Amino acid sequence: MACIILSNLLPLVCLFYFSIYSTAAKPDGCGIRANTQTRIVGGEVSYPGKWPWMAALYRSNTNQYCAGALISDRHVLTAAHCVSGVHPSKLHIRLGEFDIPGRLPTSSTQPNKSSSGTLLDENSNGNNLYSVEKIIVHQQYEPRSHLHDIAIVRLGQAVLFSPVIQRICLPPPSLPSLEDRTAIVAGWGTTAFLGTSSPSLREVEVPIWNNQACLQAIGKNVFNTTLCAGGRIKSADACQGDSGGPLMMPMVDDRWAAIGVVSWGIRCGEPTKPGLYTRTSHYTDWILSTVQRTA
Structure with a gap:
């Protein structure tokens, strides 16, 4: 059993990682990037090996x-x-x-x-x-x-x-509130609503919303199994073609976990309408x- 602490989250959480790894897996485990170059994100093209x-x-x-x-x-x-x-x-x-x-x-x-x-x-x-x-x-x-x-x-x-x-790592079944923390979503989807897809992998940093605020913004279909994230001021969101991709958050040892799965949204990148993700921890x-x- 491997124990990890999520960055800035107080509780210690443990995952039985071995149950999803075969003997073919590398001993260094999940969520590790060989290319650790850093870059400010915000709707930009990523770089090879980052995700x-x-x-x-x-x-x-x-x-x-x-x-x-x-x-x-x-x-x-x-x-x-x-x-x-x-x-x-x-x-x-x-x-x-x-x-x-x-x-x-x-x-x-x-x-x-x-x-x-x-x-x-x-x-x-x-x-x-x-x-x-x-x-x-x-x-x-x-x-x-x-x-x-x-x-x-x-x-x-x-x-x-x-x-x-x-x-990538999985989150524990129970997580503290992620409200106002930021996560990253990446994909090859369109760069605007009904726009053209990107041939290169792109990434964007998105803030996580409170579910009640999300429900007020979206109006329906926000459940306890839903996680909402998106730009509140500037355009920052997943879009068509990004569905199914991970919403990612780092851990203190620089391991990354998929805290969400891109599910749906109203158009793309509207500051008052966050994207909706399946809450992986559930x-x-x-x-x-x-x-x-x-x-």
């Missing part, structure tokens, strides 16, 4: 349409609305990428083989495209209200970890048991 757990989701013959986060050597955490009703054979996932191709090649694409020459550098393992073996959508997912908008994707092959492919036990059951 090595980011996953790009593709359906057959479509552009990248959702994101996710690698949480073990076989599992990606994402939003239910991204994968609900999708057959595993129609879904592919790219890992270890910074600049991504808009559409998967249509000719002789082999899962788990690099097909576009878009690998970051010599650290990438050449197996950046993965097939999907199983999709597990939360059993209580409600599409109309976005309640329980969370899912786990099991890859068809174990991941070979590298400096540009790592897994589902930590479900995630761990699901990953263990499908290991």
